[in-house]
Structure formats: C-alpha cells, structure tokens
Amino acid sequence: MAQKFQNFINGKWVDAKSGRAFENRNPANWEEVVGTFPKSGKEDVDEAVKAARAAFEKWRLVPAPARSDIMRKLGDLMARRKEELAREMTREMGKVLAETRGDVQEGIDTAYYAAGEGRRLFGKTVPSELPNKFAMSMRVPIGVAGVITPWNFPMAIPTWKIFPAVLSGNTVVFKPAQDTPKTATTLVEIMMEAGIPEAVVNIVHGGGSEVGTAIVGHPDVDLVSFTGSTVVGKQISKDAAETLKRVSLELGGKNAQIVMDDADLDLALDGVLWGAFGTTGQRCTATSRLILHDKIYEKFMSMLVDRTKKLKLGDGLKAGTDVGPCVNESQRKTVESYVEVGKKEGATLVVGGAAAKGDGLSKGWFHEPTIFTDVTPAMRIAKEEIFGPILSVLRAKSLEDAIRTLNNTIYGLSSSVYTRDVNKAFTAMRDIQAGITYINASTIGAEAHLPFGGVKQTGNGHREGGWTVYDFFTEWKTVYVDYSGKLQRAQIDNY
Ligand code: UN1
Numbered sequence: 001m002a003q004k005f006q007n008f009i010n011g012k013w014v015d016a017k018s019g020r021a022f023e024n025r026n027p028a029n030w031e032e033v034v035g036t037f038p039k040s041g042k043e044d045v046d047e048a049v050k051a052a053r054a055a056f057e058k059w060r061l062v063p064a065p066a067r068s069d070i071m072r073k074l075g076d077l078m079a080r081r082k083e084e085l086a087r088e089m090t091r092e093m094g095k096v097l098a099e100t101r102g103d104v105q106e107g108i109d110t111a112y113y114a115a116g117e118g119r120r121l122f123g124k125t126v127p128s129e130l131p132n133k134f135a136m137s138m139r140v141p142i143g144v145a146g147v148i149t150p151w152n153f154p155m156a157i158p159t160w161k162i163f164p165a166v167l168s169g170n171t172v173v174f175k176p177a178q179d180t181p182k183t184a185t186t187l188v189e190i191m192m193e194a195g196i197p198e199a200v201v202n203i204v205h206g207g208g209s210e211v212g213t214a215i216v217g218h219p220d221v222d223l224v225s226f227t228g229s230t231v232v233g234k235q236i237s238k239d240a241a242e243t244l245k246r247v248s249l250e251l252g253g254k255n256a257q258i259v260m261d262d263a264d265l266d267l268a269l270d271g272v273l274w275g276a277f278g279t280t281g282q283r284c285t286a287t288s289r290l291i292l293h294d295k296i297y298e299k300f301m302s303m304l305v306d307r308t309k310k311l312k313l314g315d316g317l318k319a320g321t322d323v324g325p326c327v328n329e330s331q332r333k334t335v336e337s338y339v340e341v342g343k344k345e346g347a348t349l350v351v352g353g354a355a356a357k358g359d360g361l362s363k364g365w366f367h368e369p370t371i372f373t374d375v376t377p378a379m380r381i382a383k384e385e386i387f388g389p390i391l392s393v394l395r396a397k398s399l400e401d402a403i404r405t406l407n408n409t410i411y412g413l414s415s416s417v418y419t420r421d422v423n424k425a426f427t428a429m430r431d432i433q434a435g436i437t438y439i440n441a442s443t444i445g446a447e448a449h450l451p452f453g454g455v456k457q458t459g460n461g462h463r464e465g466g467w468t469v470y471d472f473f474t475e476w477k478t479v480y481v482d483y484s485g486k487l488q489r490a491q492i493d494n495y
Contacts, residue, residue, distance in 0.1 A: 011198025
C-alpha cells in the first residue's frame with residue numbers, strides 16, 4: 001500500500017474535502033509509488049485562506065526578530081536532515097543526488113538569510129518639510145500570500161517564497177507541484193517543528209486548474225508568488241487583475257552561453273555541459289542555446305560531442321550518474337516532439353535524439369542528451385523553452401553578432417559569456433538583456449542571497465532572493481508625526 005499524505009490546513013492534517021487523491025511516482029522507475037496525496041479543490045483552498053487570514057492577525061504582531069529565531073531553527077533542522085531530504089527529492093523528481101543536496105542547501109541558506117533579515121527589515125527616516133514634524137517609512141506585512149511552486153527545485157523555490165513571506169509577517173497558502181508533493185509536505189512538517197505557529201503556513205495539494213486557480217481568484221488572498229511556465233504566468237496575471245493582487249512571476253527562459261574565440265575552451269566546455277544537461281535541462285536557468293564564435297566552432301563542437309556522448313544516464317540515487325530522467329511522461333514527450341521539430345526545421349542532429357533505453361533505464365522517463373547544430377535564430381528550437389536535455393547551437397562572427405543572437409528571444413533570465421578579454425566581458429555585461437549574466441561561468445547556479453529573476457517575458461519585474469524579495473512581501477507604510485501642536489499645511493503657505 002502506498003503511503004498516504006494529507007493537506008495541512010489550520011494546524012491539522014486533513015484529506016481533500018472531495019475525498020479524491022492522486023499518485024506520485026518515481027520518474028526513474030515508474031513502478032515505484034512515492035505516495036498518494038489529496039486532489040484538492042476550491043473548498044479546500046477556502047478553508048486554508050480562512051485559517052491563514054485569522055492567523056495573520058496574530059502573526060503580524062510578533063516582532064520580526066522573534067520570527068528570526070524560528071528561521072534559524074528551521075535552517076538548523078534542514079541542515080541536520082539534509083541527506084534524507086536530498087534522497088527523498090531525487091526519488092520524487094529524478095535529478096542526481098549532488099543536485100538535490102544543492103537544492104536543500106539553497107533552502108538552508110535562505111532560512112539563515114531570513115533569520116538575519118528579521119533584525120534588519122530596514123525602513124527610512126526622512127527630514128520633513130515642516131518644523132517639529134517627523135517623517136518615516138517602514139515595511140509592514142501584507143496579509144495572505146498564495147505560493148505556487150514548480151517541481152524542478154522542490155525545496156529551494158518554496159523556501160525562496162515562504163521564508164521571506166513568513167519572516168515579513170505574512171501567512172501562507174502553499175500549493176506545490178503535483179510531481180513533488182512529498183518534499184513539500186516534509187518542508188511543512190519541518191516548519192512546524194521549528195515553531196511556525198499553526199495556520200501561518202497551510203499546504204493544499206492538487207492541480208493548477210483547481211487549487212492554483214482558486215488561490216489566484218480568492219478575494220482574501222493578497223499576493224501571489226508563482227514560478228512556472230510563461231503561459232500559466234500570463235493567465236495568473238489576468239486572473240489576479242480581477243482582485244488587483246500583487247503578483248510575482250518567475251517564468252520561462254531560453255538562456256544562452258556565448259563562447260568567444262579567446263575563451264578558455266576547456267572551461268567553457270565544462271560550463272555548457274553542466275548548464276545544458278545538469279538537472280536534465282529542467283531548470284529555468286538551463287543553457288538551451290550555445291553561441292559559438294566562428295573561429296573556434298569546429299574545435300569546440302568536436303570537444304562537446306565527445307564529452308556529451310560520455311554522460312551517464314541513470315537513477316540519480318546511483319553513484320556515477322550524470323543525468324537523471326525527465327520528470328514525467330508528458331515532459332519526455334515534449335522533449336521528443338522538439339527533436340522532431342528540430343529535424344523538420346532542417347537543423348542537424350549531432351548527438352542523442354531519442355528516449356534512452358538500456359540497463360536500468362527501461363522503466364524511467366529517460367531521454368538522451370541531445371545537440372542540434374546548424375540552428376538558425378528563426379527556428380522553434382532556437383526560440384521556445386523546451387525544459388529538457390536539448391541544446392541548440394548557433395554561430396556568431398563577433399561579440400556584437402553573438403549578443404544580438406543571444407538577445408533575440410522573448411525571454412531574459414540567465415546568460416553567460418566565456419572570454420578572457422576584459423573589454424568584451426564588460427561590453428557583454430552592459431548589452432545583454434537578462435536578469436543574470438555570468439562571465440566565465442555557466443548559466444545555472446545563482447546564489448540565494450542575490451536578486452534572482454529575469455527581464456522581458458521571463459517575469460513581471462519582481463526579484464526573488466537576497467534583499468529584493470522583501471520588497472515583494474512587504475508594503476511601505478509612511479508615517480508622519482507632527483509635534484508642533486498646531487495645524488501645519490504641507491506644500492501650501494507655511495513659508
Ligand atoms: C529554477 O530553475 O527555477 O540558478 C531555479 C540556478 C538555481 C535556481 C534555478 N540556483 O540554476
């Protein structure tokens with residue numbers, strides 16, 4: 001019998017009101033059921049929002065440094081259980097153990113950052129125009145936050161959103177992806193153990209069209225933080241407009257790595273292999289385009305093809321595995337369909353291109369690391385986010401040409417340039433249109449204490465991570481204190 005998991009609403013573990021459930025399976029072995037989870041609906045969301053709203057009235061009054069103490073405990077608990085959490089996550093979504101350990105570490109770092117932030121959350125005092133008058137502006141919590149998260153960073157991304165939300169004094173209704181409900185459930189258990197009061201965080205499992213839509217449409221949810229596809233992000237934006245909610249969207253990418261003719265090619269090779277095929281290409285920061293300078297094109301391609309062929313596919317829990325499975329059947333089908341698109345568009349398939357079979361792979365959603373060359377900017381494989389192990393290679397004659405190609409996308413999350421020329425590096429930093437630019441490093445691997453997010457259709461201008469996420473989860477409240485004892489009219493006739 002598969003282990004059964006529940007929602008956590010108003011401090012109690014409960015089934016979906018409908019009694020329905022869904023199954024979660026290991027993508028490296030689809031015969032293995034991780035557990036069953038409630039298939040919730042609007043009525044469950046209503047309960048969770050009611051509980052979160054009531055809890056907000058008390059939580060907002062707890063001093064931020066006291067909330068910090070809980071964050072510190074949370075970080076400690078996660079650190080103690082890091083290995084167990086990493087293993088559970090690999091089993092649930094497939095990426096290799098070294099990466100799931102990194103995913104948990106991002107959560108730990110985010111907890112400790114939040115712990116520090118509770119003793120800052122700086123406001124500003126500003127001189128007033130008028131005598132005997134004091135003026136200041138301070139951060140205040142907003143209310144109930146809806147948090148909707150993807151499966152590719154099942155621990156890190158929920159912590160990026162929930163920890164700053166809660167540290168700032170908000171309460172949360174959390175809907176994790178249906179492919180990673182177990183990791184999310186464990187995270188909620190740990191939050192309770194650390195001392196987050198009941199009902200401050202509620203988890204409601206289920207599908208986007210049921211649970212997600214209900215959260216976004218709920219008049220008593222004040223803000224929504226979402227990471228996922230651009231298509232869904234646009235819908236959330238429209239739906240949230242009905243109640244004028246504040247929305248933070250972290251969406252798709254079509255990130256590129258440029259390799260200039262003066263680059264350290266071995267370094268650039270390690271970078272692209274890690275960026276394109278790490279996490280099976282399932283990161284919003286993944287390298288899905290490689291732009292090579294004409295002069296090093298032939299040499300670099302032969303190095304790249306050679307190394308790509310040596311990547312070892314397999315169960316992420318097994319030592320020696322480089323690349324795990326796609327997260328589920330539909331994701332692998334998407335990857336397969338893009339291989340067909342690439343071939344039809346006239347690109348040249350140089351490595352991979354098929355669902356992987358062989359020892360230990362027959363019951364998982366594995367797909368070979370795949371590379372297309374002769375890709376032109378107009379092709380769909382150069383433009384659309386695939387979210388799988390496919391790399392499209394383009395060519396450039398110069399830095400300007402390479403940057404033009406890199407910028408030729410509706411997205412703008414991450415980017416990378418390999419060059420030893422400091423002038424070229426600074427030109428790239430200035431001219432690349434992206435939220436994140438790496439020099440001589442891969443497009444993946446953002447650190448939790450710096451702003452994270454993208455330009456263009458990757459988002460709507462907000463940033464997660466570091467100090468910037470606190471701008472999203474707090475409201476500025478301005479306060480004037482007049483101690484003159486008389487009516488003072490600003491801007492009119494006081495002088
Ligand atoms: C994501 O893929 O949605 O920068 C997040 C990185 C990770 C986070 C990725 N730290 O690749």
